[in-house]
Amino acid sequence: MSAPARLVPRSGAGIRERLARSAATADGVHMAASDVPGWLERVRRSGGTTVRRIPFAELDHWSFAPDTGDLRHRSGRFFTIEGLHVERPGTQWQQPIIVQPEIGILGILAKEFDGVLHFLMQAKMEPGNPNLVQLSPTVQATRSNYTKAHGGTAVKYLEHFVEPGRERVLTDVLQSEHGAWFYRKRNRNMIVETDGDVPADDAFRWLTLGQITQLLRRDNIVNMDARTVLASAPTAPAEPRALSSDSGLLAWFTAERARQDVRVRRMPLREVAGWQADEHAIGRADGRFFKVVAVSVEGAGREVAGWTQPIIEPVESGIVAFAHRVFDGVPHVLVHARVEGGFLDTAELAPTVQCAPANYPPSLPGPRPPFLDLMLDAPEDRIRYSAVHSEEGGRFLNAESRYLIVDTDEATTPAQPPPGFHWVTPGQLNWLAGHSRYVNVQARTLLAVLNTGTAGRTPRAA
Amino acid sequence: MSAPARLVPRSGAGIRERLARSAATADGVHMAASDVPGWLERVRRSGGTTVRRIPFAELDHWSFAPDTGDLRHRSGRFFTIEGLHVERPGTQWQQPIIVQPEIGILGILAKEFDGVLHFLMQAKMEPGNPNLVQLSPTVQATRSNYTKAHGGTAVKYLEHFVEPGRERVLTDVLQSEHGAWFYRKRNRNMIVETDGDVPADDAFRWLTLGQITQLLRRDNIVNMDARTVLASAPTAPAEPRALSSDSGLLAWFTAERARQDVRVRRMPLREVAGWQADEHAIGRADGRFFKVVAVSVEGAGREVAGWTQPIIEPVESGIVAFAHRVFDGVPHVLVHARVEGGFLDTAELAPTVQCAPANYPPSLPGPRPPFLDLMLDAPEDRIRYSAVHSEEGGRFLNAESRYLIVDTDEATTPAQPPPGFHWVTPGQLNWLAGHSRYVNVQARTLLAVLNTGTAGRTPRAA
Numbered sequence: 001m002s003a004p005a006r007l008v009p010r011s012g013a014g015i016r017e018r019l020a021r022s023a024a025t026a027d028g029v030h031m032a033a034s035d036v037p038g039w040l041e042r043v044r045r046s047g048g049t050t051v052r053r054i055p056f057a058e059l060d061h062w063s064f065a066p067d068t069g070d071l072r073h074r075s076g077r078f079f080t081i082e083g084l085h086v087e088r089p090g091t092q093w094q095q096p097i098i099v100q101p102e103i104g105i106l107g108i109l110a111k112e113f114d115g116v117l118h119f120l121m122q123a124k125m126e127p128g129n130p131n132l133v134q135l136s137p138t139v140q141a142t143r144s145n146y147t148k149a150h151g152g153t154a155v156k157y158l159e160h161f162v163e164p165g166r167e168r169v170l171t172d173v174l175q176s177e178h179g180a181w182f183y184r185k186r187n188r189n190m191i192v193e194t195d196g197d198v199p200a201d202d203a204f205r206w207l208t209l210g211q212i213t214q215l216l217r218r219d220n221i222v223n224m225d226a227r228t229v230l231a232s233a234p235t236a237p238a239e240p241r242a243l244s245s246d247s248g249l250l251a252w253f254t255a256e257r258a259r260q261d262v263r264v265r266r267m268p269l270r271e272v273a274g275w276q277a278d279e280h281a282i283g284r285a286d287g288r289f290f291k292v293v294a295v296s297v298e299g300a301g302r303e304v305a306g307w308t309q310p311i312i313e314p315v316e317s318g319i320v321a322f323a324h325r326v327f328d329g330v331p332h333v334l335v336h337a338r339v340e341g342g343f344l345d346t347a348e349l350a351p352t353v354q355c356a357p358a359n360y361p362p363s364l365p366g367p368r369p370p371f372l373d374l375m376l377d378a379p380e381d382r383i384r385y386s387a388v389h390s391e392e393g394g395r396f397l398n399a400e401s402r403y404l405i406v407d408t409d410e411a412t413t414p415a416q417p418p419p420g421f422h423w424v425t426p427g428q429l430n431w432l433a434g435h436s437r438y439v440n441v442q443a444r445t446l447l448a449v450l451n452t453g454t455a456g457r458t459p460r461a462a
Numbered sequence: 463m464s465a466p467a468r469l470v471p472r473s474g475a476g477i478r479e480r481l482a483r484s485a486a487t488a489d490g491v492h493m494a495a496s497d498v499p500g501w502l503e504r505v506r507r508s509g510g511t512t513v514r515r516i517p518f519a520e521l522d523h524w525s526f527a528p529d530t531g532d533l534r535h536r537s538g539r540f541f542t543i544e545g546l547h548v549e550r551p552g553t554q555w556q557q558p559i560i561v562q563p564e565i566g567i568l569g570i571l572a573k574e575f576d577g578v579l580h581f582l583m584q585a586k587m588e589p590g591n592p593n594l595v596q597l598s599p600t601v602q603a604t605r606s607n608y609t610k611a612h613g614g615t616a617v618k619y620l621e622h623f624v625e626p627g628r629e630r631v632l633t634d635v636l637q638s639e640h641g642a643w644f645y646r647k648r649n650r651n652m653i654v655e656t657d658g659d660v661p662a663d664d665a666f667r668w669l670t671l672g673q674i675t676q677l678l679r680r681d682n683i684v685n686m687d688a689r690t691v692l693a694s695a696p697t698a699p700a701e702p703r704a705l706s707s708d709s710g711l712l713a714w715f716t717a718e719r720a721r722q723d724v725r726v727r728r729m730p731l732r733e734v735a736g737w738q739a740d741e742h743a744i745g746r747a748d749g750r751f752f753k754v755v756a757v758s759v760e761g762a763g764r765e766v767a768g769w770t771q772p773i774i775e776p777v778e779s780g781i782v783a784f785a786h787r788v789f790d791g792v793p794h795v796l797v798h799a800r801v802e803g804g805f806l807d808t809a810e811l812a813p814t815v816q817c818a819p820a821n822y823p824p825s826l827p828g829p830r831p832p833f834l835d836l837m838l839d840a841p842e843d844r845i846r847y848s849a850v851h852s853e854e855g856g857r858f859l860n861a862e863s864r865y866l867i868v869d870t871d872e873a874t875t876p877a878q879p880p881p882g883f884h885w886v887t888p889g890q891l892n893w894l895a896g897h898s899r900y901v902n903v904q905a906r907t908l909l910a911v912l913n914t915g916t917a918g919r920t921p922r923a924a
Binding site: 006247 | 464465466467468469470471472473474477563564565631632633634635636648650696700701702703704705706707708709710712713716717719720723725787788789790791792806807871872877887889890896897898
């Protein structure tokens with residue numbers, strides 16, 4: 001017996017094409033892309049926020065727990081900074097790590113104007129951004145946010161994501177964040193389309209994907225949360241052919257995950273070996289990697305008037321780069337199955353290179369990260385994409401990296417890459433970013449660039 | 463510059479069709495399906511294995527750790543039984559749990575005979591199987607197995623899976639196992655096709671998918687490991703239409719995962735509240751759920767001559783059932799986003815009903831599991847599929863459940879199901895089983911049935 005019911009196409013026909021049309025639209029109905037940086041700067045100035053480093057003792061409502069030394073808010077909410085012990089064959093280490101088990105929402109509201117999808121982007125201040133205000137998703141909400149642990153005002157537009165109702169969910173996927181700094185953190189990456197009449201508040205603008213694409217070429221304009229949401233949407237072309245089939249790619253990645261033996265356990269922050277605390281910072285004795293510090297945010301026009309918080313500060317800026325080659329007419333990038341202690345399951349797909357070069361001085365014994373020097377020494381005419389972006393400004397202070405896509409060749413990056421590396425097409429990476437925990441957050445930034453065609457077919461200098 | 467290279471179709475064209483041809487082939491080149499149960503029984507008898515319950519004190523090389531009370535092997539390998547504390551809003555519990563962080567291989571070797579894929583299946587003894595010997599994958603190997611922690615002989619055919627070389631990997635995906643009994647366990651589910659000349663050893667037979675399908679209709683013939691591997695292969699038809707699009711299904715599941723707040727931590731077994739140990743068993747004071755017991759395996763023709771081990775014994779047999787409806791000509795089953803304490807990430811897709819009814823006596827306060835009575839009371843003429851299968855016999859003793867697929871209707875299972883439930887097509891479930899941690903192990907058994915057409919279009923009695 002067959003019941004009558006309204007079936008829909010499984011493929012959700014049309015979303016990819018509509019995103020592509022928006023990506024091809026260089027001018028939106030609301031504001032020119034070239035005016036966005038000035039607008040962000042005006043918002044920054046009118047907000048008048050200042051961020052000041054403070055000693056831990058000046059944190060309000062945050063303190064080190066007497067038993068464990070963990071740094072936590074007295075409400076028990078937001079996040080804690082604890083210790084993590086990571087064991088791998090032949091090596092082990094301990095480090096501070098941010099623990100934030102709640103799942104937040106990074107949501108972009110979409111709407112058609114003149115037949116073209118526009119995205120409601122926010123000029124949002126976050127204390128860790130080097131320039132404070134960047135272009136952000138419509139909504140960045142932790143569960144603490146929307147249950148008002150701040151004691152603050154409601155998050156604007158949140159209702160479209162919490163109860164989408166008749167609206168159309170274009171993307172909703174749990175994505176991991178930095179496994180070196182977060183313990184198993186994940187957020188929902190959402191794009192929701194509305195037909196309703198949604199006025200853009202002062203700090204919001206409707207932009208096309210083409211406009212956001214232009215802004216991705218500039219330093220520190222599009223924030224991390226916006227980049228990861230855009231990478232999660234099905235915007236890359238689905239190439240019919242690649243160096244390996246989709247099932248071959250999955251099989252390679254399964255073998256990579258399975259061969260890694262990573263055992264992690266949380267531990268009291270005060271017992272973490274190799275790290276030392278003073279009044280202002282918790283850092284490594286040898287000065288590598290990152291520090292835990294505290295900031296006071298004053299005069300902010302955010303949900304609350306001002307606040308203090310701990311924040312992670314990388315010691316040096318990073319380099320995040322994809323090697324890029326065109327095989328038989330089809331572009332590919334070289335992914336790395338990378339282990340990070342905070343990942344839920346051993347490895348995720350990372351860019352070819354992802355590190356802070358300062359952590360690997362020539363004096364350090366042992367091999368350098370593969371392909372690092374290739375990227376550091378890339379000649380200008382092989383650089384397809386280059387921009388500085390910072391990581392999430394709510395948790396990371398001045399965490400800047402240079403993001404690169406570099407044309408390489410058989411001599412430096414062979415078609416048969418070394419173990420742990422694999423050539424994939426942008427379409428394959430985008431396909432995997434539609435599921436959780438395949439593509440790490442740094443690779444998603446570069447995927448947003450690849451997806452939207454920001455990295456052109458020819459190198460910049462050509 | 464475009465480098466010459468051999469590209470392949472991303473879609474891996476042809477695998478689905480070749481699996482379908484094998485599923486449609488009711489007779490293989492090696493042994494009739496109807497002869498398999500007799501063959502398994504002969505292997506059981508010639509092995510002469512007996513399984514005897516023993517007190518914990520008679521375990522060889524296994525003991526309770528003095529500090530934690532955890533049950534572990536003196537080599538540090540195999541698995542441990544520890545404690546788990548699970549917290550959810552409004553409830554919390556503690557329980558013993560198997561911890562086995564190593565990733566094992568469940569692998570089936572495939573080869574074409576007369577143009578039809580056959581699968582090399584093993585008659586394998588496992589102490590927890592009610593009938594000891596069942597039809598198993600070519601290889602079931604923990605890392606301890608193939609690094610010889612048993613001190614035993616090499617695992618036959620393992621080389622095809624560890625170093626596939628020129629062979630063709632049809633499926634390779636990490637799948638979760640029982641989240642109620644295992645802490646974040648996962649295994650590689652592999653099918654590897656060979657062109658080579660592979661003789662079938664005594665305890666092995668080449669069977670078509672159609673033959674395995676016939677055997678899935680019988681009780682306790684096809685073991686759990688074989689069922690989950692078969693479910694992971696792309697064997698279900700890819701219906702073009704469904705009640706929700708694929709992206710709509712993912713969005714629903716993301717929201718389900720995100721709304722669950724599950725915090726787990728491992729704890730010493732000896733401190734687990736509500737459980738008590740005597741010489742022979744660790745069980746709950748109220749007798750519900752399961753016990754930890756010990757067995758001695760004697761006279762086995764396995765890798766070693768005999769051994770002792772701890773094993774989990776469910777208190778009562780279970781029921782695992784999918785509600786099944788046909789909407790506008792397209793079959794659907796009703797999945798449940800189910801939380802289990804041992805899952806890596808809050809929830810996975812489970813059958814409509816999955817429980818041991820004895821754990822929910824009428825005297826128990828609170829609501830009964832949804833749809834349980836619907837399945838218990840299903841009239842014979844609505845039962846599309848019914849068979850008893852046991853769970854993995856290496857870890858679970860007599861863990862039998864009745865697996866059902868039952869035709870239901872709008873009155874009992876509406877097209878708009880209650881929160882936490884969603885209608886999906888077999889093709890959608892099979893698509894998700896191509897990735898990790900979407901489809902739980904019980905749902906994968908029923909998916910193997912759906913995939914291979916074992917559950918016919920018309921109910922049994924029709």
